[in-house]
Amino acid sequence: MSDLDLAQEARRLDAADALRAKREEFALDDHDTTVYLDGNSLGALPRAVPARLADVVEREWGRLRIRSWTESGWWTAPERVGDRIGRLVGAAPGQVVAGDSTSVNVFKAVVAAARLAADGDGGRDEILVDAATFPTDGYIAASAARLTGCRIRAVDAGDVASAAGPRTAVALVNHVDYRTGRLHDLPGTTAAVHAAGGRVVWDLCHSAGALPVALDADGVDLAVGCTYKYLNGGPGSPAYLYVRRELQPRFDSPLPGWNSHADPFGMSPQYAPADGAVRGRVGTPDILSLLALEAALDVWDGVAVEAVRAKSLALTDFFLRCVAAYVPGGRLECVTPTAHDERGSQVSLRCADADEVMAELVRRGVVGDFRRPDVLRFGFTPLYTGFADAERAARVLAEVLGP
Numbered sequence: 001m002s003d004l005d006l007a008q009e010a011r012r013l014d015a016a017d018a019l020r021a022k023r024e025e026f027a028l029d030d031h032d033t034t035v036y037l038d039g040n041s042l043g044a045l046p047r048a049v050p051a052r053l054a055d056v057v058e059r060e061w062g063r064l065r066i067r068s069w070t071e072s073g074w075w076t077a078p079e080r081v082g083d084r085i086g087r088l089v090g091a092a093p094g095q096v097v098a099g100d101s102t103s104v105n106v107f108k109a110v111v112a113a114a115r116l117a118a119d120g121d122g123g124r125d126e127i128l129v130d131a132a133t134f135p136t137d138g139y140i141a142a143s144a145a146r147l148t149g150c151r152i153r154a155v156d157a158g159d160v161a162s163a164a165g166p167r168t169a170v171a172l173v174n175h176v177d178y179r180t181g182r183l184h185d186l187p188g189t190t191a192a193v194h195a196a197g198g199r200v201v202w203d204l205c206h207s208a209g210a211l212p213v214a215l216d217a218d219g220v221d222l223a224v225g226c227t228y229k230y231l232n233g234g235p236g237s238p239a240y241l242y243v244r245r246e247l248q249p250r251f252d253s254p255l256p257g258w259n260s261h262a263d264p265f266g267m268s269p270q271y272a273p274a275d276g277a278v279r280g281r282v283g284t285p286d287i288l289s290l291l292a293l294e295a296a297l298d299v300w301d302g303v304a305v306e307a308v309r310a311k312s313l314a315l316t317d318f319f320l321r322c323v324a325a326y327v328p329g330g331r332l333e334c335v336t337p338t339a340h341d342e343r344g345s346q347v348s349l350r351c352a353d354a355d356e357v358m359a360e361l362v363r364r365g366v367v368g369d370f371r372r373p374d375v376l377r378f379g380f381t382p383l384y385t386g387f388a389d390a391e392r393a394a395r396v397l398a399e400v401l402g403p
C-alpha cells in the first residue's frame with residue numbers, strides 16, 4: 001500500500017474513533033508538529049490538572065491550611081484515589097491504596113507475601129522473580145529475600161507457572177514487560193502459583209490504564225503499579241498497592257508507619273494496624289502529587305478500559321503495518337509479540353544505532369524512547385494517540401533510517 005493510501009486510511013480510522021474527543025482533554029497543543037509516543041514512560045498532562053493544583057495550593061493549603069486534612073479530604077485521599085485506580089484494575093473498593101513509589105510498594109508487597117508464607121507451612125523460602133524484570137523490582141526483591149531469609153530464583157515470566165513449587169513463597173511478575181511490550185498471562189500464572197501454594201505479586205506499571213486487568217476476578221494476592229504512565233498522574237505521582245480483601249487481616253507491613261495505625265492520632269507507642277487498605281499506608285501522603293493524580297483520573301470518567309484496549313490493539317497493528325510498508329526489510333526487528341493476547345500497548349523495534357535513531361526521531365518530532373542496547377520503544381496511549389500519529393511516526397522512522 002502506498003503512503004497516500006495509509007494516510008487516508010489513518011484519517012478514516014481517526015474519524016470513526018469513539019475515543020477521539022478524549023484527546024482534547026490533554027494539553028497536546030503541539031500535536032501538529034509532535035507525535036508523542038512516550039506515554040508509557042510519562043503520560044501527557046490532562047488539561048484539568050493545573051487549575052485543580054492551583055486550587056489545592058492557593059485555597060486548600062494557602063487559606064484553609066491545617067483544616068484541609070479533614071475539610072478538604074486530604075487525610076482520606078490515599079484510599080479515595082486508590083478506589084478510583086481500583087476501578088481501572090478490576091478491584092472492588094477498599095483494596096487499593098495510593099501512595100509511595102512503585103519501588104516502595106514492591107518492598108511492602110514482597111515482604112508481606114513472604115511473611116504470609118512463613119505464617120503458613122514455614123517451608124517456603126523461595127522468591128521467584130521475572131528474569132527480565134524492570135530493575136527496581138529485582139533489586140528490591142533481592143533485599144526482601146535477605147530480610148526474610150528467602151532466596152531469589154530468576155525465571156522467565158512465561159515460566160513462572162511451571163517453576164512454582166513447594167518452596168515458592170512468592171512470585172513477583174510484570175504484567176507487561178517494559179522492554180519488549182510482552183503481555184504475560186496473569187490469570188494462568190496466578191492460578192498456577194496458587195496451586196503450588198505460593199502467592200503472586202503483579203507489577204502493573206505497563207498494563208494499568210492500557211488494558212483490562214481483573215485483580216479480584218483473577219484471585220490476585222497483591223499488586224503494585226505506578227500512575228505516571230497510562231494513568232497520566234504526572235512525574236513522580238504516587239504509586240499504589242492492592243491487597244486482596246481476604247489477605248488484609250494478615251497483611252503484616254514491613255513499613256508500619258503511623259498512617260497505617262488503627263488510631264494514628266492516639267500516638268500510642270504500641271503499633272496496632274488499621275483494618276483494610278489503610279494498612280498499606282506508611283507516612284504522610286504527598287498531597288500535591290496525590291491530588292494532581294486525582295484530577296488526572298477524571299479523564300477516565302465514562303471510559304471503558306475495554307474500549308481503550310480495542311483501540312490500543314488497532315493502533316499498534318496499524319503502526320506495524322505502516323512500518324512494514326515504509327521501512328525496507330531487514331532494517332528492523334520487532335521484539336513485541338504480534339499475537340494480541342501477548343501484546344501490551346507498545347511496539348518495540350530493534351535496530352542498529354538505535355540510540356542515534358531515536359535522538360533523530362525526537363528532533364523530527366516523533367517522541368519515543370530508547371532502551372539499551374538496541375531497542376526503539378513506542379508507547380501508544382489510546383486516550384490521546386490517533387491513527388494519523390501512528391502513520392506519521394512510521395513515515396518519519398523510514399525517513400530517518402533512509403533507503
Ligand SMILES: Cc1ncc(COP(=O)(O)O)c(C=O)c1O
Nearest residue numbers: 101102103134136178203205226
Ligand atoms: C515495571 C516497572 N516497575 C517499576 C518502575 C519504577 O518504579 P518507581 O515508580 O519506584 O520509580 C517502572 C518504571 O519506572 C517500571 O516500568
Ligand SMILES: Nc1c(O)cccc1C(=O)C[C@H](N)C(=O)O
Nearest residue numbers: 040041042134178179205236371
Ligand atoms: N520513572 C521514570 C523516571 O523517573 C524517569 C525516566 C523514566 C521513568 C520510567 O518510568 C521508565 C519506565 N518505567 C520504563 O519502562 O522504562
